[in-house]
Amino acid sequence: MDVKKLVRALWSSAWVGWEVESNWTEPFIFIGLQVIRPLASTLLFPLLYLVGMNFTGQAVDPIYLSYIFVGTAFFTPYIFAAETGGTIVSQDRERYGVMKSIYITTSSLSIYFLGRFLAIAGISLFSTLSSFAAAYALIVWGIGYSMPLVLENLLDVFLALGAMYIGSFAFFYILPSINLLTNKLQWSLTYYFLGLLYLLGDIIFPVQSLSPLAEPLAYILPTNQALNTLRNALGLPTPHNTAAAYLASIFWAALGYFVFKRAVGRARAKGLLDKIGWW
Amino acid sequence: MFTSNWWEAVKLFQNLRHNLKAVYARTYVRVRSQFREPEWVLTESVIPLLIVFAAATLYRVSGSEQLAGFAVLGGAMMAFWDNVLWLMASQFYWEKESGNLDLYIIAPVSKMSILLGMSLGSIINTSIRALLIFLLAAFVLRVPVNIADPLAVFLVFTLTLTALYGLGMLMSSLYMLYGRGAYQLNDILSEPIYLLSGLYFPTIGRYSPFPAIVQFLVSLIPLTFGIDGLRRTIILGQGVEQIMLHIYVLLALTVALIPLAWRVLIFMENLGRREGRLSLRWM
Numbered sequence: 001m002d003v004k005k006l007v008r009a010l011w012s013s014a015w016v017g018w019e020v021e022s023n024w025t026e027p028f029i030f031i032g033l034q035v036i037r038p039l040a041s042t043l044l045f046p047l048l049y050l051v052g053m054n055f056t057g058q059a060v061d062p063i064y065l066s067y068i069f070v071g072t073a074f075f076t077p078y079i080f081a082a083e084t085g086g087t088i089v090s091q092d093r094e095r096y097g098v099m100k101s102i103y104i105t106t107s108s109l110s111i112y113f114l115g116r117f118l119a120i121a122g123i124s125l126f127s128t129l130s131s132f133a134a135a136y137a138l139i140v141w142g143i144g145y146s147m148p149l150v151l152e153n154l155l156d157v158f159l160a161l162g163a164m165y166i167g168s169f170a171f172f173y174i175l176p177s178i179n180l181l182t183n184k185l186q187w188s189l190t191y192y193f194l195g196l197l198y199l200l201g202d203i204i205f206p207v208q209s210l211s212p213l214a215e216p217l218a219y220i221l222p223t224n225q226a227l228n229t230l231r232n233a234l235g236l237p238t239p240h241n242t243a244a245a246y247l248a249s250i251f252w253a254a255l256g257y258f259v260f261k262r263a264v265g266r267a268r269a270k271g272l273l274d275k276i277g278w279w
Numbered sequence: 280m281f282t283s284n285w286w287e288a289v290k291l292f293q294n295l296r297h298n299l300k301a302v303y304a305r306t307y308v309r310v311r312s313q314f315r316e317p318e319w320v321l322t323e324s325v326i327p328l329l330i331v332f333a334a335a336t337l338y339r340v341s342g343s344e345q346l347a348g349f350a351v352l353g354g355a356m357m358a359f360w361d362n363v364l365w366l367m368a369s370q371f372y373w374e375k376e377s378g379n380l381d382l383y384i385i386a387p388v389s390k391m392s393i394l395l396g397m398s399l400g401s402i403i404n405t406s407i408r409a410l411l412i413f414l415l416a417a418f419v420l421r422v423p424v425n426i427a428d429p430l431a432v433f434l435v436f437t438l439t440l441t442a443l444y445g446l447g448m449l450m451s452s453l454y455m456l457y458g459r460g461a462y463q464l465n466d467i468l469s470e471p472i473y474l475l476s477g478l479y480f481p482t483i484g485r486y487s488p489f490p491a492i493v494q495f496l497v498s499l500i501p502l503t504f505g506i507d508g509l510r511r512t513i514i515l516g517q518g519v520e521q522i523m524l525h526i527y528v529l530l531a532l533t534v535a536l537i538p539l540a541w542r543v544l545i546f547m548e549n550l551g552r553r554e555g556r557l558s559l560r561w562m
Contacts, residue, residue: 023463026460029460029463029464029467032463032464032466032467033463033466033467036467036471037466037467037469037470037471040470040471040473040474040475041470043474044470044473044474044479045334045337047474047480047488048334048337048338048350048479048480049337049341050488051480051481051486051487051488052337052338052341052343052346052480053341053342053343054486055343055346055480055481055486056342056343056345056346058341058342058343061341064341068337143488184318188322188323188326191326191329192325192326192329195326195328195329195330195333196329198329198330198333199329199332199333199336203333204333204336204337205336205337205340209336209339209340210336
């Protein structure tokens, strides 16, 4: 495929992704899905922590509050990638029946998924930053708790965001790979992934606090070091390893792409690319 | 005169019998479908458990271990909210997509009987899941259960479910004519309701992080007072006297929501008939 065709296919897929996911023509749905919902997710665990400390009469630790806040706010790109990645097959294959048409174009499903991912990446960046700003304002100025976040190192912020989006790319390819081969998990797979990451991904507590034996996971999963790098760049004293963040994210992204290619091959061989209904 | 009254009584009885049969039939389908794919029971129990474990661990890491029960209870009740959103509110939308709504409309029974059957079936199914979530989480996390007054627990739980499924019936009626928009509205509502209704921490009363006006507004969602009442009776060991406000609010919501659902259902059905939108798909 020449570069011009590749760019055109990518652009078309990203445009479809933007149209399907953003609902920009319906402002209520756009704001609800892209601002209100991520904002609620971002606030849930910091508020749980605050209420817990007040209920038991303990002092709030601003550093830990900020740790939870940054973790939940910047988990949003992973949530977007997992939610769209987890439903894209059921939508395109089962509901609208367009997957077979995309498959027989001169482009490929990998390019189509990359375009859809780029759209999700753009939307999730907007959602993450807007929910970060709104939640920060609500906690600091609305409820009155301090969070010592300062932009100490802009380069590290960009590096951390880069690692995060490479990691979320991995989810965007792994989840559809599974759903291409079975339709039993299309409603649950995303939530298994996200639930496990809430437990093991350094989102609201370091994974070591579950058990010291879990410490290696902090270097294996794509979220842990990426989020810790970001926390450090925002002035929090969190141990981090930027190189490990990239290694883990790139490993998962490469694995995701490989698994996806294999899954498409198997789905084609088993006649699953246009299979509709309960099977 | 006597003959006319007698005939009307017979007709009323037949009508009631038809509607009760419809309630039973709709309940049966819903309960039976669960046993057709039992792996779904496990799936839908394990997913909330992961979040419950995360929330309970956050309580533990921050030194508020004694509140882990709040997260466990929230996880169990989350099953009911998800069920109301996805299998009550949107049910007529799914039925429309699959072509069943047309059959419901032409069936010689009240649509409320179908909604009631859906609710009963959902309550049975979801109670099994919620109990499974509660027992598994309480066992793994060793959450102390402190029930001082079983009657209070029963009252709050029953009233929470009647009010909550009343809301489900109302939403189902409202969603009857809407397609993809209803699906998106559910997506928008899920997380904000998790946050505002206090699934994992109290959002009404002394420890709420929200201002009074927000607390008042979220009290209109039956889940808010329901979870708070269950939290007080199951975890904090309170009795009926301490949760009278909860009982009154849940009772008022039940009394308001179910008749409202009935009125809205009739209105939406008539609107749908006039505009020819009852069997429109893909919108």
